[in-house]
Amino acid sequence: MQKEQRIKYYSINNFECIPQVKSLSEELKYAINVVGKVLPFRLNNYVVDELIDWTKVPDDPMFKLSFLQRDFLSPEQFKSVENAIRRKASATELQYLISQIRLQLNPHPSGQLEHNTPTLEGIPIPGIQHKYQETVLVFPAAGQTCFTYCTFCFRWPQFIGDHNLKFASKQSPSFFEYIKKHKEVTDVLITGGDPMVMNFRRIESIIRPLLGVGFEHIQNIRIGSKVLSLWPYRFISDQDADKYLKLFEDVNRSGKHLAFMAHFNHWKELNTEATRKAVQRILSTGTNIRCQSPILKHINDDAGIWKKMWQTQVQLGMIPYYMFIERDTGPKAYFETPLVKAFEIFRDAYQDVSGLARTVRGPSMSATPGKITIEGIDEIAGEKIIQLKFLQSRTPDWCNKIFFAKYDERACWFDELIPAFGKKEFFFESNAFKPQSSKRKRLDVTPVSLSY
Ligand SMILES: *Cc1c(COP(=O)(O)O)cnc(C)c1O
Ligand code: SF4
16 A cells, blocks of 8 residues: 555645745735635645646646635725735724625525425425435535635635535434435435545445435435545545445445546646546446536636546546536636637537547536526527527426527626527526526526535
């Protein structure tokens, strides 16, 4: 067995001890400290030592994925925090200012769990979400943190202690009972945070029962995690590395399928020896690895990057699965990519890879009515349009249904689009379905496993 690699976490309080950080300009370090008052910050030694190319900092995409950037705040927001620090504002005053800025960053872009919390005999079961009939999402309480806080992540409020989500815990009515009763469910997706931060005993206590009596209808168990990109030693030299792998093997031997939903944002994350080894070890258990990522300005808004990422994934035996559109929250302005541009990047990369990589779908938005992809841009009857499609919907009949929005080069999310051909509403907005919030504004989104 390989020598154990010990994980070491850095936060806003001690990042200046990182040897590589010592060589950063004072200006960069200062910006991290200011922005770090508002947004969460955490990374580990693997990201520092093996992912970030320090010769290319501050432009290196791995650096921007894990280190706070000045432009995550607007110039006004930045200045107000800066002024408060300078004039040595009281702790209360500073805290108030920070909470105001956090609110401006749209911490809850959706109703998230509260719109989708299922009940059992009238009692809500926290920590699970059942939006699409065949798949139940499980959010275990112990899996709500991560190996590194990705700077674009829409779960940022939970990392700074804003727990409006309720997580599955020992006290909750058991999600196992719910799943047992719902025979239409074929897939259980364990998500977070990152569920792979949980120790072996915890993961096993969620997965092992699903292999037993009463769960014959469960065909697939999925784990949504970024561990392969952020701490691959989990499967190589961590204390329980072999136990995780044995559990994965047991799932596959039981006649069910284990799907590891891996999150990679850039091909650079696929290049380390450790990640390649971890991928091989997981595949050797009969598990499939499916890959997903949002499209992010400054990180991967380039067809060449996606092409190389998908090709490398296939070459390593993984399956490209989803390209997502980033949600409207946190430092969204920094990362956002217009829908039309995202579509063009997807198309150009897709057209340039072998069919084995064309398992990928997207670019996809998780909105209230379902997962919606941008399928094309065209001109129909003299009108320029964006062709959209449901990949997933609350109402299964809508799945695979095509519909049209007016062409809009600037729109960055579904709620900014309006129907094409002079229609007043999209088909799903008529009588049968109305979002709980106002029409077309603020269509909520639900957590996906990035995670995801
Ligand atoms: C994406 C998603 C799923 C899984 O959808 P698949 O298309 O089966 O991968 C399940 N639940 C929610 C809420 C989702 O957003
Ligand atoms: S993207 Fe995933 S791994 Fe990264 S911070 Fe968010 S939940 Fe954690």
